[in-house]
Amino acid sequence: MTIIDKAALHILDTAGSSLLSAAELPLAGEAGEYLLAHIEKSRKSPDKKAGTFYDDSACRKELAAYLAGEVEFLAFSRTLAESFLRALSHAADVAPMMLFVLEAHEDERRELIVFLCRSHAGFSPAVIDTEGGLSAELSACASLLPSVSATMDEFAFVDLATFAVHVRAKRYTVDGNAIFVLPELVLECGQAPSAREALKKARETAKKVAEAYGGDAIETAAAVKSFVANELAEKDAVNPFEAGREVFRENPAMQADYEQAIKEAGFAAPVEMDKESILKKMRNHKLKTDTGIELVIPTDYFDNTEFVEFRRGEDGTISITLKQIQNIVDRG
Incomplete structure (x- = not known):
């Protein structure tokens, strides 16, 4: 059984409205259940690819520093978010995204898990106080998360003992080139075929x-x-x-x-x-x-x-x- 030990949620927006969280994400109740469901679903994805960190990967060095206790979890997660923002600032047509960074374990095996999902437009009910009393209306919402039955747009699992990587990523047009930003520019790792x-x-x-x-x-x-x-x-x-x-x-x-x-x-x-x-x-x-x-x-x-x-x-x-x-x- 997978147990999530720590989590952070950051909002990435290359237009300038990013929010790098100042506190860890509470995992009690439905939030934890939501993330566990996506962990289970992502593990079974036929699109995931095995990856290997490059020898000079900055991300692996930062991860080693975190495991050595030199960097706190939240600070490490913010570093990942900043790496995404630097890479995506050169990409074309990038919508705002939400970045989850998790540390989890199953038995003795510890993992770093990264989820990346784009904002989904939708509507949510809103309660409005009118002269005649309370009224229900629809309010446009542009930050809906994927449902439990859907799949996260991109993800990565890193075994914290072996540094083995499994990743599902999408290409972005960065400075005119099609690049897998998550593995190539953020994690800095190669990918085998899925x-x-x-x-x-x-x-x-x-x-x-x-x-x-x-x-x-x-x-x-x-x-x-x-x-x-x-x-x-x-x-x-x-x-x-x-x-x-x-x-x-x-x-x-x-x-x-x-x-x-x-x-x-x-x-x-x-x-x-x-x-x-x-x-x-x-x-x-x-x-x-x-x-x-x-x-x-x-x-x-x-x-x-x-x-x-x-x-x-x-x-x-x-x-x-x-x-x-x-x-x-x-x-x-």
């Missing part, structure tokens, strides 16, 4: 190789999904290279082309994956035909001709046969 990126690249590369050799791209994509699902049954990481070796095991030339494309794309090492979230995405295979028909087929059934069969006609068209159907439910 689970979502690795799976997408493996699937798309396998499809292109299959098509180049006259194979079936749809069946190949499904085979990649099946491989990943089987791997995650025993492991916490999947190697994109191994996907190609398995899917194209009977054709060394296709294996070689696949591996070359994966290597050129920078996917060299196994990619860590959250089993629950990835396997959930692997349950179904979604298809859309050029005639507008959409199908959702369970991955387990995709290559089982007792339930689904694909046939390619002499004219190049594809026929799909669904078998053993006893009942159809109208979902419209």
Whole structure:
């Protein structure tokens, strides 16, 4: 169970209305529950990337000073906020944002957690005292936080024992260049591909190789999904290279082309994956035909001709046969 030990909330506004808090954020009641819910949700994100601090990272040095007791938590959090503001002051079209800096622990493992979210426009009820008595009206609000069911725009988790980093960030146009501000300019760390990126690249590369050799791209994509699902049954990481070796095991030339494309794309090492979230995405295979028909087929059934069969006609068209159907439910 994760326990939040300390928290700070800062408002970042490059237009000049920033507020760097002078006190820690109280965690009692719903505030703590809100942050814990986002911690749990962010941990499972398939978009998070493993990161490694650069050798000369100023953030890592500041973090080491904090861990050594040389800097108080609130002062350290304000330093992070100031780093964001310096970087974002050179960025184009940046809306006001809220920065959460947390220290948490789970058993003996301590973490620094950073959440960054943009202000969301909305309305809230306001009570107005009129001549006839109290009246309820709507008041425009431009600083609503993401709901518990939504996802923080950006986040970072730093293991305070190993300094391992996991980050989800967005690009900003800074001085004309597209830059991931959170990892590159604030934390100063490199990023490995995310689970979502690795799976997408493996699937798309396998499809292109299959098509180049006259194979079936749809069946190949499904085979990649099946491989990943089987791997995650025993492991916490999947190697994109191994996907190609398995899917194209009977054709060394296709294996070689696949591996070359994966290597050129920078996917060299196994990619860590959250089993629950990835396997959930692997349950179904979604298809859309050029005639507008959409199908959702369970991955387990995709290559089982007792339930689904694909046939390619002499004219190049594809026929799909669904078998053993006893009942159809109208979902419209």
